[in-house]
Structures are given as structure tokens and as C-alpha cells.
Amino acid sequence: MHLGKTLEANTDFPKTSLQKSVFLSYGVYNFKPNKEWAARLNYPKTGIALGYTDFGNSDKIGQAISLYPFIEFAILRKATPNLNLQIGIGASYTNTQFDAIENPFNRAITTDLNWSFRSFLYYDIYKKQKTDYRLGLGYLHHSNGHTRLPNQGLNSLAFSLSAKFDSRYKPKPIHTAHSFSNKSQTYISWRVGIGQNVLSEEFNSKKEVYSIAISAGKIINNTFKFGGGFYYRFYEHYYDYIKNDGDLVDEQLPHFKDNPFGYATNFGLFATSELLLGHIGFEFDLGLNIYKPFYKIDWQLNQGYSFVSGNGETIVVLGELDWYYEIKRTVSSRMGLKYYLWSNTKAPKHNIFIGAHINANLGQADFTDLSIGYTYRFNYKEQTNKLL
Structure with a gap:
């Protein structure tokens, strides 16, 4: 059970009482000898x-049902065996959204289905043979990945009291890590x-973003994947705004109309890191936008506001092109999950994956995408020393 506080997402956000959540988790230990990634990560739990979450205001913010795959690590094991970090990323259904007339001050959520993220520190306060009683402190997030606006996101801080039930007595790890050589593959x-x-x-209607990317790097011990590459994207919204003679194009950038396709594109370089857990990959990329000319208009539209003056005239104020704009225009990020057709534990030379990711300008959501891709591994470079 979680008790916490829903943080204000915007000015005049609806008042909330105590947030209440109930979570039911099913997880497994990963002590099987063939799970190299588990040995490399000191045998985390997965599940x-x-x-179910009540955000503390049923009329204006409502409730959410969430589903999270998670991984849980023991941390500071030398200092204490009782502290664990659990991280999950998944999806949620939220039953109450922003409405310009009925619910104008909840600018956090605008869609039924949303991305969800959960990070909790757990401390085992009392242990019995098959049951651990735990205190937790954590953070929860819900947002739609820029598929409808407004999308300020629901953020919460929560305290939890929970019990973990084991189906057997506490298992002891099978120390097989010594059988794995340190190795890498390009x-x-x-x-x-x-x-x-x-x-x-x-x-505010959804349109497509098409992308392609290539990358190369190293896979370390079939578990850690690091690399870098190049991405290219085409934004249908940018293209249509230019083709339809949008006001800001006419006023500021009329030359965009000479090549709407080119000015609706974006390309850059990125560094990628990925945690390979058998068939599953947790991926985080950090990128540098070399070319994204339309983002100037994107920023001015999204960071601006409008109001009605005393004489009834609508006044539009554009977003300021300040230092923060320069950072957002330059830095991109990407985070999500991948599923590989063949387990990475077996180090297949050829592998195919599908992925679901949220892409951002720095930390602000840009678009949500589904992808399919291919990875080719070259021969092992193996060291003579063993792990452990």
C-alpha cells in the first residue's frame, strides 16, 4: 500500500487530499546458471x-490503473543487506482528463492511456522465513509522451508499507559467475x-513522425551495450504547417516554403546505453541535434500563451527564444523497452527487435514511437581472466 501526495502540475491545479495506491507484484529470482546477465548484475529480481491509484481528487484528477515490468537491485549490500532499489516502466489507464470546459485546471493528463514510470527504495524492516515486511519511499510519473496537449504529467511522491512473500525459504545464489569469461563484441x-x-x-491532432537510425558499439559480457550513432527524423506536423502557410512561417521564415520537406526534418548524433536482460532491453539514449530548424517555431507555439484584452481582442504572446530554448533545441533523449527475438544470453550473431520508446527534447516529451530493428554481432574478444 502506498500513501503519498500528487504534486501540482500547473498553476491553479485542483487541490488534492492524500494519495492512495495498492500494488500487487509478482517477481522471480534469477539464480539460473545460464543467466549471465543476472550474475553480472548480482542477481536482481524481475517481475x-x-x-490502482487514487490521486486524491476523484472529480478532477481521478484514478489510474498501471502495469509495470520491473527490476529490483540490492544496493549498498556491504553496508546493509536490507536496502533495494526497484525501477519499473510501463503503461497506465487514467479515467479523468483535462477538459477545456468541465476540467480546465487539470492540465496534467489529456489521454486515457499514458506512459508510467515508478522508482522506489525499499528497506526490509522485519524478516521471517517466507515474509519480508518493507518500508518504501518513491516517485511515480504518468504522461502521454506528447500525443495530446496539455501534457504536464502527473508526478507523485509516496511512502509505502508492504509485505513480500516468498514461495520457498530464502534461496541462496548459485555462484556460477566464475564460469563466465570477461568478453566483448562489436x-x-x-x-x-x-x-x-x-x-x-x-x-492538437496526432500526426506521424518517421525515423531511421544506425549505430555501432560494444556489447560487454552479454549484458551491457554501449555505442553511438546517427538518427534522421521527418515530422508530418512540421511539413503540414509549412505547406499550409502557417503564420510564423510567413512572418519569420518564409524561405521554409521553398523546401518544406527539408525544413521538416531533423538529424543528429546520439550515444546509447542498454541493459540486456535476456530477451528484454532497457535503453537510454542521449543525443545532439545537428539540424532541427523548425524547432524554433515549435518552441514559440508551445511556450507561448494567449489572453483576451479588455476590449475583447485576443493577444498572442510567443515563447521567448532564451538560453533554455537553445538547450532544448540542442539536446535530445530517448528511453524505452525493446524485445529481442533471440535471447541476448546466447549472444546470437543476428537478432531482430521491436521497441517502444518516448523521445524528448532534453527532458520534455517530443513523440512516442514504435520501432523494429536488427543487430549484428561480430566475433567475441575474450579475456583470459574470469569473473569472481
Whole structure:
């Protein structure tokens, strides 16, 4: 059970009482000898969690049902055996959304289905043979990945009291890590994706973002994947705004109309890191936008506001092109999950994956996409020393 506080997402956000959540989790230990990634990560637990959350205001914010795959690590094991970190990323259904007339001050959630993220520290306060009683402190997030605006996101801080039930007495790890040699492989990979986003609250219908990326790097011990590459994207919203003679194009950038396709594109370089857990990959990328010319208009539309003056005239104020704009224009990020057709534990030379990711300008959601890709591994480079 979680008790916590829903944080204010915007000015005049609806008042909330105590947030209440109930989560039911099912997890497994990973002590099997053939799970190299588990040995490399000191035998984390993995599983799936189903939760129900009441945000503390049933009329204006409502409730959510969430589903999270998770991984749980023991941390500071030398200092204490009782502290664990659990991280989950998944999806949620939220039953109450923003409405310009009926619910105008909840600008956090605008769609039924949303991305969800959960991070909790757990401390085991009392242990019996098959039951651990735990205190937890954590953070929860819900947002739609820029597929409809407004999308300020629901953020919560929570305290939990829970019990963990083991189906058997506490198992002891099978120390097989010594059988795994330290090794690395060079890889090359490509992916194509199709995503969706909206341009602004004025242009709030979903349109596609098409992308392609290539990368190369190293896979260390069949568990850690690091690399870098190049991405290219085409934004349908950008293209349509230019083709339809949008006001800001006419006023500021009329030359965009000479090549709407080119000015609706984005390309850059990225560094990628991925945790390989058998068939599953947890991926985080950090990128540098070399070319994204339309983002100037994107920013002005999204960071601006409008109001009605005393004489009834609507005044539009554009977002300021300040230092923060320069950072957001330059830095991209990407986070999500991948499923590989063949387990990475077996180090297959050829592998195919599908992925679901949220892409961002720095930390602000840009678009959500689905992708399919291919990875090719070259031969092992193996060291003579063993692990442990």
C-alpha cells in the first residue's frame, strides 16, 4: 500500500487530499546458471506489478490503473543487506482528463492511456522465513509522451508499507559467475520507427513522425551495450504547417516554403546505453541535434500563451527564444523497452527487435514511437581472466 501526495502540475491545479495506491507484484529470482546477465548484475529480481491509484481528487484528477515490468537491485549490500532499489516502466489507464470546459485546471493528463514510470527504495524492516515486511519511499510519473496537449504529467511522491512473500525459504545464489569469461563484441545495428505527436494546443491532432537510425558499439559480457550513432527524423506536423502557410512561417521564415520537406526534418548524433536482460532491453539514449530548424517555431507555439484584452481582442504572446530554448533545441533523449527475438544470453550473431520508446527534447516529451530493428554481432574478444 502506498500513501503519498500528487504534486501540482500547473498553476491553479485542483487541490488534492492524500494519495492512495495498492500494488500487487509478482517477481522471480534469477539464480539460473545460464543467466549471465543476472550474475553480472548480482542477481536482481524481475517481475511485473499491477497497481490502482487514487490521486486524491476523484472529480478532477481521478484514478489510474498501471502495469509495470520491473527490476529490483540490492544496493549498498556491504553496508546493509536490507536496502533495494526497484525501477519499473510501463503503461497506465487514467479515467479523468483535462477538459477545456468541465476540467480546465487539470492540465496534467489529456489521454486515457499514458506512459508510467515508478522508482522506489525499499528497506526490509522485519524478516521471517517466507515474509519480508518493507518500508518504501518513491516517485511515480504518468504522461502521454506528447500525443495530446496539455501534457504536464502527473508526478507523485509516496511512502509505502508492504509485505513480500516468498514461495520457498530464502534461496541462496548459485555462484556460477566464475564460469563466465570477461568478453566483448562489436555490434552494428539499425532501426526504423513510426511515432506520433501533436504540434501545439492549437494543432492538437496526432500526426506521424518517421525515423531511421544506425549505430555501432560494444556489447560487454552479454549484458551491457554501449555505442553511438546517427538518427534522421521527418515530422508530418512540421511539413503540414509549412505547406499550409502557417503564420510564423510567413512572418519569420518564409524561405521554409521553398523546401518544406527539408525544413521538416531533423538529424543528429546520439550515444546509447542498454541493459540486456535476456530477451528484454532497457535503453537510454542521449543525443545532439545537428539540424532541427523548425524547432524554433515549435518552441514559440508551445511556450507561448494567449489572453483576451479588455476590449475583447485576443493577444498572442510567443515563447521567448532564451538560453533554455537553445538547450532544448540542442539536446535530445530517448528511453524505452525493446524485445529481442533471440535471447541476448546466447549472444546470437543476428537478432531482430521491436521497441517502444518516448523521445524528448532534453527532458520534455517530443513523440512516442514504435520501432523494429536488427543487430549484428561480430566475433567475441575474450579475456583470459574470469569473473569472481
